[in-house]
Amino acid sequence: MNLVAKEYVAARFDSDGVLILSEFAGAADELKQAVIVNPHDIGALKDSIERAIEMPRRERSTRMRALRKRVRDNDVARWSRSFLEALDRHAPRNVQLDPSATDPADRHREAQTDNMSIFDQDAQSARAAEDTREARDD
Structure with missing residues (x-):
């Protein structure tokens, strides 16, 4: 649902429209x-829809411009750059990253040691579930 909300904002070329979003x-x-809005509060949801319908064009436009700026400024490139920069800040001291690499992703690929790993929760959970099923079958 996060991408759907952002796609709605990005697709609004006329700076109009109201995004109603679950808290x-x-x-x-x-x-x-x-x-x-809390989607479980039917009364509040109804009020939010009415508010969006009755919202003055100027307020809709102001809100949509701010939403569009936020979506434009916080794109996937910025997210990945900040994620990799955080990895750099918290990398173990014995990992030698190439300081000449301009892209944080390149610095991680150029690591001198391979003792840094990223935990893949989904893969670990899938393996644990498989191990559990095999143990039950025995």
Whole structure:
């Protein structure tokens, strides 16, 4: 749902429209100019829809411009760059990263040692479930 909300904002070429977003969606933390609602509160959801319908064009436009700027400025390139920079900051001291590499991803690929690993929770969970099934079958 996070990408759907961002796609809606990105697709709005006329700076109009209102994004109504569940407070439980991860995008709600980032897209604060949306109308945020608890989808389990039917009365509040109804009020939010009415508010969006009756919202003055100027407010809709102001909100949508701010949302579009946020989506444009926080794209996947920025996210990946900040993620890799955080990895650099927290890399074990015995990992020698190539300081001449301009792209953080290149610095990780050029690591001198291979003792740094990233834990893949989904893969680990799948292997654990498989091990459990095999143990039950025995």
